[in-house]
């Protein structure tokens with residue numbers, strides 16, 4: 500069977516963001532498992548207009564839809580902005596619908612309290628989009644996992660949690676893919 504395709508979605512787009520460092524770290528750990536094809540998906544690269552403000556046919560919107568359709572599951576790299584997710588991630592979530600449905604997701608979050616409040620907000624949104632979010636949520640601290648809040652230096656203790664999150668994301672992504680295929684076939 501073909502390997503699952505998992506997108507590691509960078510939730511922030513601001514200049515000077517640290518999310519690419521976190522995404523790269525997760526991808527390096529994930530790639531060593533050889534259980535799926537992992538890729539970084541950078542929202543910033545899609546230049547998504549705000550929902551409802553464009554024609555809905557911008558190249559970025561079409562590319563976003565195609566990218567999400569090609570993926571079987573997701574790992575969200577989530578940063579806490581005012582106790583929630585970024586506006587950019589919310590807009591990216593709102594910019595597709597069916598493409599998210601019946602897939603699984605893990606969440607890796609960071610912030611002053613591990614980004615837990617943003618991760619919990621994201622779970623509510625994912626429920627509406629029919630994305631099955633897994634329980635284990637590695638939470639990284641701006642104080643202890645980053646140097647000067649800028650340079651990512653994760654503590655070793657997070658490694659087990661990343662693997663546990665990936666174990667379940669892969670299991671659920673595979674199971675949901677089979678169910679979706681059988682729904683299409685029959």
Ligand SMILES: Cc1cc2nc3c(=O)[nH]c(=O)nc-3n(C[C@H](O)[C@H](O)[C@H](O)COP(=O)(O)O)c2cc1C
Nearest residue numbers: 511513515516517518578579580581582610611612
């Ligand atoms: C507008 C804004 C609001 C923020 N609000 C919070 C917050 O409520 N809680 C928190 O822990 N960190 C908060 N932060 C700190 C961010 O989590 C931190 O800057 C982090 O590096 C952002 O991720 P990024 O660098 O990938 O964009 C906020 C940062 C910004 C820019």
